[in-house]
Amino acid sequence: MPAYSKAVMDHFENPRNVGRIEDADGIGEVGNARCGDIMKMYLKIDDDVITDVKFNTFGCGAAIATSSMATELIKGKTIDEVLTLTNKAVVEALDGLPPLKVHCSVLAEEAVKSALVDYYNKSGRAKPKALEDFKVNGDAHDAPTNS
Amino acid sequence: MNIYFDNAATTVCGDTVANAVFTAMKEVYGNPSSVHSLGQKAALALDRARSDVAKLLNCEAKEIYFTSGGTESDNWAIRSAALTGALKGKKHVVSSKFEHHAVLHTLNRLEKEGYEITLLDVYSDGIVRPEDAERAIRDDTALVTIMYANNEIGTIQPIAEIGSICRRKGVPFHTDAVQAVGHIPVDVKADNVDMLSLSAHKFNGPKGVGVLYARQRVPLNIFMEGGAQERGRRGGTENVAGNIGLATALTEAVENLEANAAKTIAIREKLVKELLKIPKSRYNGDPEKHLPGVANFCFEGIEGESLLLKLDAAGICASSGSACTSGSLDPSHVLLAIGLSHEIAHGSLRLSFNEQNTFEEADFIIKTLPPIIEKLRSMSPVWERIQKGGK
Numbered sequence: 073m074p075a076y077s078k079a080v081m082d083h084f085e086n087p088r089n090v091g092r093i094e095d096a097d098g099i100g101e102v103g104n105a106r107c108g109d110i111m112k113m114y115l116k117i118d119d120d121v122i123t124d125v126k127f128n129t130f131g132c133g134a135a136i137a138t139s140s141m142a143t144e145l146i147k148g149k150t151i152d153e154v155l156t157l158t159n160k161a162v163v164e165a166l167d168g169l170p171p172l173k174v175h176c177s178v179l180a181e182e183a184v185k186s187a188l189v190d191y192y193n194k195s196g197r198a199k200p201k202a203l204e205d206f207k208v209n210g211d212a213h214d215a216p217t218n219s
Numbered sequence: 220m221n222i223y224f225d226n227a228a229t230t231v232c233g234d235t236v237a238n239a240v241f242t243a244m245k246e247v248y249g250n251p252s253s254v255h256s257l258g259q260k261a262a263l264a265l266d267r268a269r270s271d272v273a274k275l276l277n278c279e280a281k282e283i284y285f286t287s288g289g290t291e292s293d294n295w296a297i298r299s300a301a302l303t304g305a306l307k308g309k310k311h312v313v314s315s316k317f318e319h320h321a322v323l324h325t326l327n328r329l330e331k332e333g334y335e336i337t338l339l340d341v342y343s344d345g346i347v348r349p350e351d352a353e354r355a356i357r358d359d360t361a362l363v364t365i366m367y368a369n370n371e372i373g374t375i376q377p378i379a380e381i382g383s384i385c386r387r388k389g390v391p392f393h394t395d396a397v398q399a400v401g402h403i404p405v406d407v408k409a410d411n412v413d414m415l416s417l418s419a420h421k422f423n424g425p426k427g428v429g430v431l432y433a434r435q436r437v438p439l440n441i442f443m444e445g446g447a448q449e450r451g452r453r454g455g456t457e458n459v460a461g462n463i464g465l466a467t468a469l470t471e472a473v474e475n476l477e478a479n480a481a482k483t484i485a486i487r488e489k490l491v492k493e494l495l496k497i498p499k500s501r502y503n504g505d506p507e508k509h510l511p512g513v514a515n516f517c518f519e520g521i522e523g524e525s526l527l528l529k530l531d532a533a534g535i536c537a538s539s540g541s542a543c544t545s546g547s548l549d550p551s552h553v554l555l556a557i558g559l560s561h562e563i564a565h566g567s568l569r570l571s572f573n574e575q576n577t578f579e580e581a582d583f584i585i586k587t588l589p590p591i592i593e594k595l596r597s598m599s600p601v602w603e604r605i606q607k608g609g610k
């Protein structure tokens with residue numbers, strides 16, 4: 073097993089913002105069960121500010137820790153600020169990830185962005201430039217038992 | 220506190236074994252190739268270790284080759300049979316889909332070198348069918364290699380039957396018995412095997428020590444050039460202390476085999492009975508044709524690595540075949556070979572134990588595991604979907 077930093081283990085053991093938001097303004101789901109990681113991110117957005125965020129994750133220690141850290145990094149931030157969030161920031165905030173696990177942080181970034189895309193689609197507002205050609209790498213919303 | 224349920228990965232050295240190794244290192248330190256008395260003392264001790272192992276496997280001492288472990292024995296046996304076959308124009312090898320990587324990767328390499336490989340199905344029960352082996356054998360088959368017992372799910376293969384088919388057809392037969400030896404009766408004659416790999420650290424012996432049994436009539440290539448050690452086929456001063464440790468561990472394991480198995484099976488039955496009460500859980504592999512000390516489960520909606528981390532935090536050492544623990548994007552090839560979906564295979568847990576484990580430890584696992592699974596499921600979008608009835 074990979075050696076995880078203290079910060080990763082802390083976010084794995086005590087994940088922040090776990091759960092669902094029933095009346096979420098935007099929901100994003102990325103990854104697929106085939107590869108062993110699925111992240112689902114729920115956002116409440118008020119006046120372009122992320123007022124609440126919750127997540128659910130199926131995956132390894134790093135998948136859970138990066139989801140948790142991503143929610144911490146975006147809570148209370150404006151959408152513009154959130155759009156500058158990269159997977160690198162998540163990795164740094166966790167004091168690093170084993171090389172094999174960096175893809176989990178990419179997934180976390182994509183989960184946030186995909187929830188924002190959902191928000192813009194639902195609200196009918198024009199998407200900011202940064203989200204215009206956003207595509208997730210993993211085929212999200214895949215039925216979990218497809219093999 | 221450490222509750223060690225990962226004995227299929229490796230075991231702790233027993234006191235008798237550790238003492239035998241220590242004594243050998245301090246007192247039997249001569250080089251077995253030396254003429255002087257200390258050298259001869261070492262040569263004698265090595266001979267004794269070799270003939271002890273031979274007796275326990277029911278073969279001759281000169282059919283035992285000490286190696287650095289299961290991986291080396293597998294590589295050596297397969298390479299040797301492949302080279303011997305190629306000399307007669309035979310470049311086809313039959314094996315199974317769920318062999319250890321020591322076998323599968325060697326076969327991959329052979330394929331790149333122009334051999335043809337047939338990997339037999341292992342069905343949902345994790346058992347190779349002898350009929351399939353018979354059908355797969357061709358005129359140009361150089362080797363059949365089938366593991367004795369699988370390291371992840373513990374299923375025992377019909378080795379004697381496959382061996383007798385190979386004997387009848389004149390095809391060399393190798394078995395990777397790394398998980399079997401010391402845990403279930405293994406007899407190279409009764410099992411009709413030509414070559415067999417075993418590894419000391421799977422039965423409370425030291426790591427990095429193993430044996431390749433090669434029947435006298437079966438040609439065995441030189442593995443490493445060097446001195447005349449191992450009858451000229453594997454040069455290098457012998458690991459005298461390690462080999463003595465192997466022989467001591469094997470002697471202990473075989474002497475106590477029945478009593479150990481009885482206790483281990485009782486632990487296993489308890490674990491299986493209780494853990495299958497967890498909703499959406501399954502037991503992997505045939506429950507009858509089975510090693511005493513391995514039990515493999517899948518729990519839907521969770522991922523194996525996070526499960527192992529939580530168990531470790533609770534003091535329980537176990538293993539999983541999830542992608543994150545296999546070091547690739549795919550979950551274990553063994554679980555896929557028995558037909559599990561990727562998603563379910565990611566949620567696997569292997570508990571492996573032996574006579575040194577206790578019923579109290581099993582009880583602790585039975586008590587600790589369900590709330591951990593519940594916690595992971597409560598935050599899993601896959602579990603949410605399963606709960607909603609969507610597949």
Ligand SMILES: Cc1ncc(COP(=O)(O)O)c(C=O)c1O
Nearest residue numbers: 288289290319321370397398418
């Ligand atoms: C079935 C099987 N074959 C081969 C090996 C490799 O043995 P070793 O670790 O001694 O090289 C193992 C153990 O890891 C095994 O379980």
